[in-house]
Amino acid sequence: MSETTIESGDAAVKGVLDKIRQLASRVFGRQPSRQARPDAPTGPEAWQKTSAYIQRSFRPGVEKIVGEMTDPANKGTFEGSPARFVDVMTGLLKNLYLTTLAIGAGGMDRVTREEIRRADRMVAEQRRYLIRWQTQLERTPRERWSAGQIITRAMMYAESAKALLSWQATSVNVGVSFELPFQPADRTDCYNNCKCHWEVKVIDAEKGDYDCYWRMAPAEHCEICINRAKACNPLQIRGGTYTLDMRGLIRK
């Protein structure tokens, strides 16, 4: 038997062992169950791109539908109905979330089913708020509808993409199996105005150890966010788990 054969045999055995090790860690270990995407854009960079999309596509979509709904010529027609406004807004949000995921993943082909499901759940949640708004509009005389105010309020919905992006950046892109207890603009009193973000420091990825800091923007004072900054300074994830007293940290 030549040396070469022994070497290649060893390599083959090593290859099999590696496979078993990988499989075992996937099934039993604390190893990340998701595929990490270390090359995905970072939080601020991804949010900048998402914001550009919001201005380029979401805003014109909002302006168009609000223009049609509030046009006196459309009084009493389908085009002028708050119900249609809600449907169009739902579609705009769906496009926004999918685009957001593609930006945060570094390409549409890298977006996973799990992420799409998340976006779908968010669309359904936002639609519930929109339907409440529809009722308000229907009860308000058309003469008192202000296109400017409606556009401003509709644009706030776009900020909800921040929570999706943050979830993606702090769990999916990191490749961890745990999920942080809350996200910016998620169950806060500042709602979609939230300017906070998570900063995740990897302590030991193999063990599932991370230190997670809730960082506030200087301008912001929502009490829930202040509480989060105190409670998560850092939030220590050890072995993929954490304990946290949620009182005062989420909107009731």
Ligand SMILES: [Zn+2]
């Ligand atoms: Zn905040």
